[in-house]
Amino acid sequence: MGDLISNLSLGFGVALSLQNLGLAFLGCLVGTLIGVLPGVGPIATIAMLLPITFGLDPTGALIMLAGIYYGAQYGGSTTAILVNIPGEATSVVTALDGHQMARQGRAGVALGIAAIGSFFAGTVATLVIAALGAPLTGLALVFGPAEYFSLMLMGLVFAVVLARGSILRAVAMILVGVLLSTVGTDLETGEERMTFGLPFLADGIDFAVLAMGIFGVAEIMRNLDHTEHRDVVHKAIGRLLPNKDDFKQSYKPVLRGTLIGATLGILPGNGAVLGPFAAYTVEKKLAKDPSRFGRGAIEGVAGPESANNAGAQTSFIPLLTLGIPPNAVMALMVGAMTIHGIIPGPQVMTKNPSLFWGMIASMWIGNLLLLIINLPLVGLWVRLLKVPYRLMFPAILMFCCIGIYSINSLPTDVMFIGFFGIVGYALIKFGFEPAPMLLGFVLGKLMEENLRRALLISRGDMMTFLDHPISAGLLAVALVILGLALLPTIRKGRDEVFVE
Amino acid sequence: MDPTVNTPTAGLQRGHSARSSFGLVRGPQNLVAGATLVLLAALALWLTRDLEQGTLGAMGPALLPRWLAYAVGLCGLALVIPAFRKDGDALERWSLRGPVFVIGGILAFAITIRPFVFGGLTTPGLGLLFAGPLAIIIGGFATPEARLRDLVILALSLTPFCMVLFGDLLNLPIPVFPQALTGLFPADWSQKAVLRATAIIMAAAALIVFLSSRRRRRTVQVDVTDHSGRI
């Protein structure tokens, strides 16, 4: 405990220097602004801003990059709430209820609760990293392919709960999502699957491309359908910040979301993506009236956003303690660290304590700064909604094109958002929901890879999933949730009358 | 998505009729949705026909996609069959204008941002300078409310903003303008100087168009706030 305090005070000493504070602020601000642009998620943002940090000292550079990361993450949620375009997997869930809130004139409340929930989650996650970072590393190592497969399967079961309409349609969409994730070169044999021989499909479908098409572009087409039928009553923008009732409704989801997100964030191989989905599922299951979800329930924003931010932060643990990046963003951070002459690994903590603890302290400062930056910005974002839609959508369209092009510099990626836009439009017309498909897509890839890895290691023995206790436990949870979702009584509770 | 927004739409629209004209089909939306899933499953099966299925110990590339395809196909059938037995939702109308122009804008951007080869044809790489306005103006006509002048102003102001933001400040490797453009400027100007000058010229043009159209506009009743917070 004494160690923790002295370490943290060392860290804050470093992070609170005028220069580092300035860099953290700048990082958060730039990250937020870039992250808000549709399609430009944290990976693209860090990659494009990496060179700006070249002239700085390593500590300052990393503090700024971490700021960019949180900023971009937060900016992505803003876009999801305002224009229903999730820039990355973790903000898909935020878009569900957040955007509905925006449509009801509660964009300010949604943005506000997202900022406050994120700040709380960030604070807790920082403490977790500082106090328990080293011991928690063990958790990352226990998770082998078998555990991972079961976790992903559980995630797919969550996706059933996530959907609002008929279970059959939700399951179909999840399966289609998993099927789409198998497009591309097979990880194990190197054979191309379902690529039509097209080189740009060889690496599979890019998540950003799929999400931007299915959510962003399809949403534009759908809105254009209804131009003549916009509500006659011009809804007031409403309160800009959450009030007492909003807080009362969301403090528990924030707590739960933080816990879920922080735990999943530690897992290797991008366990953090599951955080928001799990948080949403938990909130929907616990809610007295689950039918509010998907129609602008504040808990559906508070829980996932907290989980998102907590996971974003705790995913630094494997990087800082082992030097192993758990996901693509962290891999980029490794690159950034090596560019600044620091090889991440267990030695960083002992060899370079001022950098290590300075960075951890700056995480909390970064979260505070994000709150300070974003609360005033809420007003600005909400005012953006006043721009007439006929001018708004061409601008969104261009930003989507630029954002997607900037990721891989491939014009074919840009064309694909158009293609998936049509697909998404058709899905809406056929009464399918795109969110479960996106979740199936994200989890499907991880699920297949880990299934095959686990079976390679066990030489084809399916019992491996039950022999590993954690894996067996996760499968049991999945089974229970699936059972609950399929029970007819629960079915009646679902918000739509079944058509089948 | 939002099932409450289910109202039939007027305006320039074509597409399938909402009625189930055949007495047999009672849930047209289910029928079409299910049939699409079945087709998708068939496509996946056809595409993976040459791939190894493998064994559990060494799963081949085709194992999972094939099982998934069967499952998707089953879901499709489960939607199709009741469509003949129970009444279901009608198929929503499809509009043509929105998708066509939106896709047109995206394609215009994709083929002009950098040289793009299809077949024997190569498009010139015009960069953001042209790709941006093309996307905005073509895409903008997706709504019948589009006004060319407004879109031109939007294109002329947003494009230089993006050029400076992405090309200059963030140093993003995105093509900004065709190389030929440098010829129009003094030879000793650097790329960045040309970029900034172009951006300023565009922004000025946007301002001029805006000011010249404003006086006329004032008399016309413009309804700019009617969008109901939907975005």
Next chain:
Amino acid sequence: MKRTLFTLAAALGFVATAAQAQGTYPTRPITLVVPFTAGGTTDVVARFMADHMGRTLGQQLVVENVTGAGGTVGVTRVAKAEPDGYTILMGNLGTQAASVGLYPKLAYDPRTDFEPIMNSASTPMLVVAKKDLPVKDFKEFIAYLKANAAKMNYGSGGVGSTSHLTCLFLESLLGVKPQHVPFRGSGPALNALLGGQVDYVCDQTVAIVPTVQGKQANGLVVAVQNRLPVVPDVPTSAEQGLPQFQATGWNALFAPKGTPKDIVTKLNAAAKAALKDETTRKRLLDLGAELPDEAGQTPEALAQLVSSEIDKWVPIIKGAGVTGQQ
């Protein structure tokens, strides 16, 4: 963000910077295509080089990450680019040699479609075993592997990745066939090593050195001539009685075929200058990289390297029946 403010000020004041007379290369920024994602080894090496070369040449080198199909998408783009010196490539062992064996439909020939500029940094390969594998050194490891090959698993960063190829090379030398478990990149593979789900991993210094230094895994051997300063305790393959086991990843600069000789010379000189620069040198050495000596810094030496590496790796790949992924 003083720089940004300055840039803005410069924009408003029409300050034309870096004025260059027309006709002398380079008159505009050079695009350096990196066929992998930002932050990877090749990208990091490229950015170090680009930083210094840009200063030497008086024009910025803009790093463009064009990813896809194991890097071959980006390489194809450079192969087909205008040979004017404004588009160059940071290729590596995977894209310029192994790809020949991995991709039957490769759209370029590394030997004839490029003008080599210079090899900039090599990253030696290490074999690392999980901590509780009952072996003390590489010799014991070989004996153990030969006895238990059917039960053993090794992790890699993907089919056809340098880490996979190195393990394949070892297999072919020893005549054993343990189970390959591919992961998506080195990070997850290492995680599985530390968690004990796979028994050993072959990987580049950059990725693996921290875990060896931190004693979380057992560094068995470096597949190069001399011990590495970053892990001085790990013996070389020759010391452990398997001198044929030599494997190094390398990252080198190329221009499209037909780029004028004087431009290639200019780029080569700039790259040489970067390797002479103290800061750049130190940055690269800290990665655990090996830098080419004077004789290895010529375009001819790189051409030689490419063809000898193709001769070395393609039979190993074909022998194992691997088709490409990463």
